[in-house]
Amino acid sequence: MKQVNFIVRENVPIAADTWKLVLEGDCSAISGSGQFVQLSIPGVFLRRPFSVSDVQDGLLTIVYKVVGKGTRYMTALKEGDSVDTITGLGKGFHPQKTGRKALLIGGSVGTAPLLLLARELLAAGKEVEVALGFNTATLVFYKEEFEKLGLKVHLATVDGTAGLKGVVTEAIAPARGYDYYYCCGSKIMMKAVAAYLDTPGEFSMEERMGCGTGICYGCSIQTNNGPARVCADGPVFAKEDMIW
Amino acid sequence: MVRDISTSVCGIKFRNPIIPASGTFGFGLEMADSMDLNLLGGISLKGTTAEPRYGNPTPRIAECEGGMLNSVGLQNPGIDRLTGEIVPSLRKVYGGVVIANISGFSEQEYALCCEKAAACEGIDMIELNISCPNVHGGGLAFGTDPRCAARVTAAARKAAGHKKLCVKLSPNVTDIVEIARACEAEGADALTLINTLLGMRINIATRKPVLANTTGGFSGRAIFPVALRMVWQVAHACSVPVIGCGGVGTAEDVIEMMMAGASAVQVGSENLRDPFCCPRIAAELPAVMERLGIEKLTEIIGTV
Numbered sequence: 001m002k003q004v005n006f007i008v009r010e011n012v013p014i015a016a017d018t019w020k021l022v023l024e025g026d027c028s029a030i031s032g033s034g035q036f037v038q039l040s041i042p043g044v045f046l047r048r049p050f051s052v053s054d055v056q057d058g059l060l061t062i063v064y065k066v067v068g069k070g071t072r073y074m075t076a077l078k079e080g081d082s083v084d085t086i087t088g089l090g091k092g093f094h095p096q097k098t099g100r101k102a103l104l105i106g107g108s109v110g111t112a113p114l115l116l117l118a119r120e121l122l123a124a125g126k127e128v129e130v131a132l133g134f135n136t137a138t139l140v141f142y143k144e145e146f147e148k149l150g151l152k153v154h155l156a157t158v159d160g161t162a163g164l165k166g167v168v169t170e171a172i173a174p175a176r177g178y179d180y181y182y183c184c185g186s187k188i189m190m191k192a193v194a195a196y197l198d199t200p201g202e203f204s205m206e207e208r209m210g211c212g213t214g215i216c217y218g219c220s221i222q223t224n225n226g227p228a229r230v231c232a233d234g235p236v237f238a239k240e241d242m243i244w
Numbered sequence: 245m246v247r248d249i250s251t252s253v254c255g256i257k258f259r260n261p262i263i264p265a266s267g268t269f270g271f272g273l274e275m276a277d278s279m280d281l282n283l284l285g286g287i288s289l290k291g292t293t294a295e296p297r298y299g300n301p302t303p304r305i306a307e308c309e310g311g312m313l314n315s316v317g318l319q320n321p322g323i324d325r326l327t328g329e330i331v332p333s334l335r336k337v338y339g340g341v342v343i344a345n346i347s348g349f350s351e352q353e354y355a356l357c358c359e360k361a362a363a364c365e366g367i368d369m370i371e372l373n374i375s376c377p378n379v380h381g382g383g384l385a386f387g388t389d390p391r392c393a394a395r396v397t398a399a400a401r402k403a404a405g406h407k408k409l410c411v412k413l414s415p416n417v418t419d420i421v422e423i424a425r426a427c428e429a430e431g432a433d434a435l436t437l438i439n440t441l442l443g444m445r446i447n448i449a450t451r452k453p454v455l456a457n458t459t460g461g462f463s464g465r466a467i468f469p470v471a472l473r474m475v476w477q478v479a480h481a482c483s484v485p486v487i488g489c490g491g492v493g494t495a496e497d498v499i500e501m502m503m504a505g506a507s508a509v510q511v512g513s514e515n516l517r518d519p520f521c522c523p524r525i526a527a528e529l530p531a532v533m534e535r536l537g538i539e540k541l542t543e544i545i546g547t548v
Binding site for chain 2: 001002003040044045046047086207208209210211213214215216217218219220221222227232
């Protein structure tokens with residue numbers, strides 16, 4: 001955990017209500033994919049947690065969906081602005097758990113942390129396939145980014161305006177040969193994935209947070225290992241630990 | 245000139261007046277890898293009950309202008325793990341004042357926890373939480389009636405033996421002085437005030453309360469004037485020392501709280517926004533004192 005003043009390099013919409021924020025600064029506290037950062041946003045009391053979407057060459061990328069006051073204020077950030085950030089938070093994905101091939105499953109803005117994970121898996125010599133689910137075509141992002149890494153991407157939208165018509169399990173169905181999966185999305189989507197797949201895997205959970213640093217116990221969930229703080233004991237939990 | 249930022253509360257020495265408030269700094273150990281805990285005058289540990297508790301369902305956190313609400317509901321591993329594992333581990337890395345915050349659902353539970361805390365060598369002071377707004381039939385129920393507050397204080401005083409006993413008061417009362425006097429009469433060595441104010445938010449899109457528990461404790465910068473007023477009232481009405489708490493976020497706030505009558509100051513929600521705020525506030529104190537012509541922090545206590 002480290003407090004860093006990042007400098008905004010880019011803050012642009014990449015899909016409907018979905019923005020990409022690129023920050024420059026000390027990324028050394030971030031140990032891998034699935035971790036998150038807490039941004040201080042002028043005008044709101046608590047920091048806002050965002051998963052690390054990518055880290056490359058001293059640039060930290062996050063993807064955020066505009067859902068409330070805090071994220072609305074974030075859209076006003078301009079190149080050169082300073083953002084007080086706590087980085088390197090939480091316990092992330094475990095790429096080493098993949099034997100030969102991984103399936104990455106993203107639901108809506110939950111797709112964001114899977115990009116860095118894909119890079120890590122590829123660097124470790126694993127094969128990767130991607131299944132993404134969105135509500136509608138205008139919300140889709142990162143499909144090309146995954147394809148640029150040479151990955152096969154299965155896409156589903158609820159209204160059928162892009163890819164297969166249906167929820168994310170439609171996108172999962174054609175994927176083949178994976179021995180482990182990584183999933184990030186809404187709780188209802190992840191619960192459906194857990195029920196749909198017998199393969200072992202892990203989930204990145206979301207919960208309303210207070211501190212994000214493990215000291216307030218505001219985001220605790222019940223797991224098969226007892227109460228766990230999503231921010232500090234997670235956000236990534238093994239499938240077998242989850243109580244849906 | 246070297247500015248003296250040390251203080252003391254009922255005979256217990258603090259290297260500086262800054263104490264992370266109970267519930268906003270876990271059990272201290274959570275931050276041990278990220279900061280030097282010894283920069284903190286004291287640590288008030290998360291509220292502990294006789295048995296382990298998960299607490300309330302999520303969402304447990306809501307936000308508002310200038311502050312936040314929580315309904316964590318006393319999640320804790322129970323008094324036996326606190327005294328047997330957590331405090332001994334904390335003691336290996338922390339030499340300041342360790343304050344065990346004790347909560348309960350009956351006088352017997354408070355007494356049992358105080359007895360166990362009193363037997364734990366690493367604990368310097370017991371803070372009796374009779375003001376938690378987030379559990380039914382416990383906490384706040386004891387802190388809003390002077391007779392109940394007196395009874396639970398008397399039971400805790402007896403169980404706490406030689407350990408210093410501080411009672412943490414609720415602002416959700418008509419007359420906090422009456423409660424404070426009742427606790428003082430039954431042997432409280434000090435008083436901490438205030439705990440959170442009972443509050444609520446509604447999500448107007450879903451037409452449902454934001455918190456799963458419907459109501460929660462309101463804290464943060466916005467409550468500072470309420471806390472300051474109550475510290476001032478109680479400090480002038482009681483002879484035991486007061487630990488000020490509520491909305492503190494800067495070194496200036498600490499000075500103001502002490503002028504109102506606080507001997508030491510707890511920092512709460514600000515830790516959630518900035519986990520490094522307590523050492524920062526302590527480090528900023530000497531410069532603020534210099535600007536205001538204060539040589540020794542204790543000289544300003546209750547001067548207003």
